[in-house]
Amino acid sequence: MSEASDRALWRAARNGESTAFGILFERHAVRIYNYCFRRTGDWALAEDLTSATFLLAWRSRHREALRAESALPLLFGVATNVLRNQRRSLKRSREAYARLPLARFDEPDLADEAAARLDDRMAMRQLLTVFARLPRREQDVIALCDWSGLSYEDTAAALGIPIGTVRSRLARGRRRLRELAGGGGPEVEAEIVPRPIEVNEP
Amino acid sequence: MTSRQAPPPERDFPAERLELRRQQLLALIEAEQQPQRRRVSPRRSRRWPFGLAATAAVAAATAVAVTALLPAGSGGPSPAAAAVLRHAARAAARQPAVEPPAPGQFVYTKSKSLFMDTAVTNQQTIDYYEHVTREAWIGPDGSGRIREAESTPNFVTDADRAAWVAAGKPDLTGHRNSDQTWGAGGLDYLNLSKLPTDPAQLEQLIEHRTIESGPPGDAETFTIIGDLLRETYAPPGVRSALYTIASQLPGVQLVGKIRDQLGRTGIAVAYVSHAISHELIFDPKTSALLAERQQVVGTDPSQVQPRVPVGTVLESTAYVSSGIVDSTSAAASAGP
Numbered sequence: 112m113s114e115a116s117d118r119a120l121w122r123a124a125r126n127g128e129s130t131a132f133g134i135l136f137e138r139h140a141v142r143i144y145n146y147c148f149r150r151t152g153d154w155a156l157a158e159d160l161t162s163a164t165f166l167l168a169w170r171s172r173h174r175e176a177l178r179a180e181s182a183l184p185l186l187f188g189v190a191t192n193v194l195r196n197q198r199r200s201l202k203r204s205r206e207a208y209a210r211l212p213l214a215r216f217d218e219p220d221l222a223d224e225a226a227a228r229l230d231d232r233m234a235m236r237q238l239l240t241v242f243a244r245l246p247r248r249e250q251d252v253i254a255l256c257d258w259s260g261l262s263y264e265d266t267a268a269a270l271g272i273p274i275g276t277v278r279s280r281l282a283r284g285r286r287r288l289r290e291l292a293g294g295g296g297p298e299v300e301a302e303i304v305p306r307p308i309e310v311n312e313p
Numbered sequence: 314m315t316s317r318q319a320p321p322p323e324r325d326f327p328a329e330r331l332e333l334r335r336q337q338l339l340a341l342i343e344a345e346q347q348p349q350r351r352r353v354s355p356r357r358s359r360r361w362p363f364g365l366a367a368t369a370a371v372a373a374a375t376a377v378a379v380t381a382l383l384p385a386g387s388g389g390p391s392p393a394a395a396a397v398l399r400h401a402a403r404a405a406a407r408q409p410a411v412e413p414p415a416p417g418q419f420v421y422t423k424s425k426s427l428f429m430d431t432a433v434t435n436q437q438t439i440d441y442y443e444h445v446t447r448e449a450w451i452g453p454d455g456s457g458r459i460r461e462a463e464s465t466p467n468f469v470t471d472a473d474r475a476a477w478v479a480a481g482k483p484d485l486t487g488h489r490n491s492d493q494t495w496g497a498g499g500l501d502y503l504n505l506s507k508l509p510t511d512p513a514q515l516e517q518l519i520e521h522r523t524i525e526s527g528p529p530g531d532a533e534t535f536t537i538i539g540d541l542l543r544e545t546y547a548p549p550g551v552r553s554a555l556y557t558i559a560s561q562l563p564g565v566q567l568v569g570k571i572r573d574q575l576g577r578t579g580i581a582v583a584y585v586s587h588a589i590s591h592e593l594i595f596d597p598k599t600s601a602l603l604a605e606r607q608q609v610v611g612t613d614p615s616q617v618q619p620r621v622p623v624g625t626v627l628e629s630t631a632y633v634s635s636g637i638v639d640s641t642s643a644a645a646s647a648g649p
Contacts, residue, residue: 129342136335145323158330165338170345207341224324231321238320258320263587275589279428279607279628282536289525289540290451290459290500 121177124169132172135182136165142183143190146259150194150250152236154228160197163204164190179268187261188269191251241291249284252277257285390560394567394582397597398560401580405600406553411546413506414637419450419457420502420546421638421645425574426630429469439476440469441485450641453504454497458641461491469625494641503544510550512557519558531564532591535584538562539593542602545635556600559593568592573604573631581606588612589627604631 115123115134123131143164147157168175168189175185193200242250255266256277263281267274326334389395414420427442444464451457466485468474477483508524509515518524525537538559542552559565559582568581571594579594588611594604607627636645 129339132342133335133339136338137331140331140334141323141326144326148324149320158326158334161326162334162338166341169338169342207345208337228324231324234321274587275607275609275625275627276430278587278589282607282628283428286540289503290449 117180117182118177121172121182125172129169132165132169139183139186140165142259143186146187146190146254147194148231149235149258150239150254151197152232152239154232159201159205160190160193162208163200164193166204166207167193167200179265181265184261184265184268187255187259187265188271191255191269195247241288244291245284245287249280249287252280253284253288256281389563390565391567394565395560397567397580398556398565398582401595401597401600402553402556402560404598405556406549408549408552408599410549412637413504413546414453416453417639419452419638419641419643420544420635421448421450421643422543422545422635423448423633423644424630425633426628427574427626429625429627439480439485440473441466441477442469448644450638451500451502452497453502455500455502456495456497457500458492458494459500460493463490503541505541505544505547505551508547508551508554510548510554512554512561515551515554516558516561531562532584532586535559535562535565535591539591539602539605542593542595543632545601546637552600573606574629575604575631575633577603577631579603585610602632604629606630 115131117135117138120131120135124135140161144157144161147160147164148154151157151160164186168186171189177185179185242253245253251270252266255261255269256263261269263274263277267277270277390398424447426445426447428445429440430443443466446462446464448460449457450459468477477485503524508518519534519537519541522529522537525540538555541547542555547555562584564584566583566585568583568590570578571581571592572578573594577596580597581592581594583590583592585591588609590606590608590610592606592608593602594606595602606629609623609625609627611623634645638645
């Protein structure tokens with residue numbers, strides 16, 4: 112039994128086979144989930160953002176041919192957009208899910224790892240207060256290249272920008288980040304953690 | 314010594330949550346497919362405008378002949394590059410030592426940069442240069458100030474300008490004008506005064522990414538050497554060792570004598586990676602770092618959008634002045 116390639120699964124998804132898309136979800140959700148956590152410092156929010164990312168990716172399947180071997184660059188690109196328009200994307204996706212009969216979101220039960228995840232959250236939020244001072248586009252390339260380990264090519268593909276721009280933004284962002292230590296930061300405290308959005312249950 | 318913090322390691326998506334989320338996703342997809350098989354608009358809108366305002370302007374920065382550079386990785390450094398870098402190492406060692414900043418003092422650096430960026434409107438992309446003048450004051454306790462001012466951008470080619478006009482002259486705003494002040498601990502002061510002056514020892518620290526973190530590989534090592542050479546208050550012995558390390562780095566090539574965007578002549582050495590030449594331009598007499606530049610020198614087969622022509626400058630920074638100053642309102646008059 113050989114594993115279907117991302118490209119084959121994406122092609123099947125474009126032909127309307129949702130199960131193929133389900134396999135892509137199983138394969139890549141964890142990377143997107145961690146990426147969303149690192150951008151927000153919130154595990155529960157990261158789950159919602161992951162769902163929103165895959166829903167949006169599904170809806171865009173006809174627009175986006177998969178040229179690369181892996182669907183990950185494309186998914187990271189969608190996730191970056193979802194993160195950028197977080198309130199709107201989440202609201203839409205939660206409204207969509209709320210229409211489902213089974214759509215009750217339970218709080219994640221992560222008791223076994225709760226302490227470690229709490230530590231992650233503290234560390235990540237501290238890092239993000241510094242990170243938030245970078246221009247958004249520099250945040251995007253650092254989060255994709257340095258945090259998620261994407262190559263320059265994959266980052267360029269994810270963001271739809273030339274590879275040279277990836278390199279120059281990365282250099283600028285790293286340089287800027289190097290200058291910004293943990294510390295108090297400028298006088299204004301950046302609001303970086305979005306509040307969950309209330310969705311009225313039907 | 315490094316402050317480029319890394320996020321905590323990745324964690325599992327808890328299995329039962331993953332399964333629940335998968336079921337929900339599939340249920341939603343099924344539900345959306347039932348009513349009508351809607352055609353999604355073919356318009357590509359995944360990209361977003363980055364912004365930046367522009368009036369047209371003069372042609373790009375530093376038009377200099379593109380020397381034919383080979384991709385890196387073939388054996389050691391080019392003999393010519395090694396020779397000029399060894400010479401630079403000797404010149405650096407002869408420079409008078411600069412006292413590191415005392416408490417209450419600041420390392421001041423002023424630079425002028427241009428950065429290529431890309432705005433996206435509907436179907437068109439517009440390449441343009443942002444021009445940024447940057448001043449940084451960083452004290453040994455991490456306090457300081459960073460001021461950035463952006464001047465009028467210009468387009469990379471006439472076609473970019475035409476695309477901008479066709480798109481209705483959108484406001485391409487860079488949002489890079491800023492002036493921020495930090496208290497102690499806000500900025501990262503890179504203390505170079507304690508680094509070894511022995512090239513082999515210093516190279517170990519760089520290779521292990523102890524001084525500055527980053528991915529492995531010679532391209533990144535070259536970048537880190539550039540970062541450290543930028544810090545003008547490093548002792549002459551350390552600066553000399555950095556040039557020595559560069560002279561032994563596989564893949565480093567000599568570009569030759571070039572003029573930076575302030576019109577100063579310097580010697581450029583380069584490391585080519587992904588068809589982009591990363592160049593350090595230094596004064597052969599003093600070994601001071603005058604400028605840095607990134608330029609497209611070929612076609613990278615892995616490049617997603619190979620539309621940036623050979624010879625295009627992606628980024629260029631000239632160091633205008635630097636020195637130790639007594640306050641965050643003082644500017645040093647000395648050259649780099």
